[in-house]
Amino acid sequence: MAAARDLKATEMAGAEPGDDAIELAKRHLIQPWPFAGSVGAEARALIGEGDGIYITDSTGKRLIDGPAGMWCVNVGHRREELAKVMYDQAMALSYNTPWYTMNAPSAELAMRIAGHAPGDLSHVFYTTGGSSAVETALRFMQFYNNVRGRPEKKLILSRGGAYHGSTYLSASLNGRPRDRDWMDGADELVIKLSSPDPFRRPRGMSLTAFTDFLVDQFRDMIARVGADKIGAFVGEPVQASGGVVVPPDGYLKRIREICRDNDILYVSDEVVTAFGRLGHVFASGDVFGIDPDMITFAKGVTSGYFPLGGVIISERLLEELRRSNHPDAMFGHGLTYTSHPVGCAVALKNLDLLEEGVLAHTQAVAPYFQAQLKTLEELPLVGEVRGMGLMGCVECVADRESKDPLQLDKDVGKRIDAHCHELGLLVRPLINMCVMSPPLVITREQIDDMVGILHEGISRTMDDLRKEGVWRG
Numbered sequence: 001m002a003a004a005r006d007l008k009a010t011e012m013a014g015a016e017p018g019d020d021a022i023e024l025a026k027r028h029l030i031q032p033w034p035f036a037g038s039v040g041a042e043a044r045a046l047i048g049e050g051d052g053i054y055i056t057d058s059t060g061k062r063l064i065d066g067p068a069g070m071w072c073v074n075v076g077h078r079r080e081e082l083a084k085v086m087y088d089q090a091m092a093l094s095y096n097t098p099w100y101t102m103n104a105p106s107a108e109l110a111m112r113i114a115g116h117a118p119g120d121l122s123h124v125f126y127t128t129g130g131s132s133a134v135e136t137a138l139r140f141m142q143f144y145n146n147v148r149g150r151p152e153k154k155l156i157l158s159r160g161g162a163y164h165g166s167t168y169l170s171a172s173l174n175g176r177p178r179d180r181d182w183m184d185g186a187d188e189l190v191i192k193l194s195s196p197d198p199f200r201r202p203r204g205m206s207l208t209a210f211t212d213f214l215v216d217q218f219r220d221m222i223a224r225v226g227a228d229k230i231g232a233f234v235g236e237p238v239q240a241s242g243g244v245v246v247p248p249d250g251y252l253k254r255i256r257e258i259c260r261d262n263d264i265l266y267v268s269d270e271v272v273t274a275f276g277r278l279g280h281v282f283a284s285g286d287v288f289g290i291d292p293d294m295i296t297f298a299k300g301v302t303s304g305y306f307p308l309g310g311v312i313i314s315e316r317l318l319e320e321l322r323r324s325n326h327p328d329a330m331f332g333h334g335l336t337y338t339s340h341p342v343g344c345a346v347a348l349k350n351l352d353l354l355e356e357g358v359l360a361h362t363q364a365v366a367p368y369f370q371a372q373l374k375t376l377e378e379l380p381l382v383g384e385v386r387g388m389g390l391m392g393c394v395e396c397v398a399d400r401e402s403k404d405p406l407q408l409d410k411d412v413g414k415r416i417d418a419h420c421h422e423l424g425l426l427v428r429p430l431i432n433m434c435v436m437s438p439p440l441v442i443t444r445e446q447i448d449d450m451v452g453i454l455h456e457g458i459s460r461t462m463d464d465l466r467k468e469g470v471w472r473g
């Protein structure tokens, strides 16, 4: 014990509170998704300020915030309205216990969220973010089936390319390459299906045939495992961190119908797509024409100004519980920060901003954003540019024929990001891809700047790869 204390004191020597943040981070901070070889010993680009679609790094360089933080700063940085409402709410009521009491902003927000949600989604359970929202939806499914006397109906269907969070159960659903290589999970509870990624569909297969293939696979899996064993399907309408995978037309509707026919709850994970990213408060109904049993949300609900998430639950499910033979069965689930008054007050103001113009603006600029990004396909390193609303992805390949995702050279996304950073744009690198989801307030001129920088960043990356002999495009 004493030895451990001494070691800590030695390691901390020199790390005074006034030290440069980069040094302090290297000594004391663990950042998300670290490699074992650098865990607790690295510092990432230090960001000091944000304003609109821009952030400024520690060297004073102004950058376009390409990923809007983590797909979340939807109404842009430095919105005084949001800062003010946060201050006012904290001064009025900074916190109340959700176990025995409640607050008005959470109830008002639930009403407004339900008003935007599709189908009979009527009630909101608030969480602290997206992982806890997915976790809550799944624990609710388990509880629901226990109360209905179906304790065997608990398996969860998920897909390749999915990202649903970093808590144990939500992370077990993840299907992106490498996410789970060194991590445990509740694998006995999860069944993985194919990603609905049209770019990676089997060679020579038409889009219609691909959709049929996905739907047949879904149906066959239910037949094989048994609908009486499957509790829920969880899916992002557009797989975000998996590389902005826009599913083929009609696919989600068909999956929704199969779920309904088999008494499998459809959980639409809208942690990224909700609150404006696709030009609507929720994409499930307004963009894809589906009415899920539950929708999870987070991120854009407060434009990232406060950690808040939640799950919206169907009135039908709640009514079934109320009428059950077990009126005293308890949903033993709650978080200290459920229904946080400050978070909910910020979310209400954020929703005002979306309704009063940001959604309309997003709908107006999204086609331009997509068209401009698409021009990057003229670069030979780019295999495909795809997207929807204000989400976009540039996927690089060694050659377009084989669609080899440059497995031999894993840093293509990072290389592009490094060049773009130099040029004034932050992008989010994902292996051989770069994803973009700028603040929704971005203008046409700013889109031109962004795409111009990307063009140059990718061109410089191509030069580097050629020089190193890694690529011959």
Ligand SMILES: Cc1ncc(COP(=O)(O)O)c(C=O)c1O
Pocket: 070, 128, 129, 130, 131, 132, 134, 163, 164, 165, 166, 236, 240, 241, 269, 270, 271, 272, 298, 299, 309
């Ligand atoms: C679709 C989706 N679901 C869930 C999550 C997890 O959200 P959080 O990081 O807020 O826990 C994310 C995060 O990126 C996400 O993209």
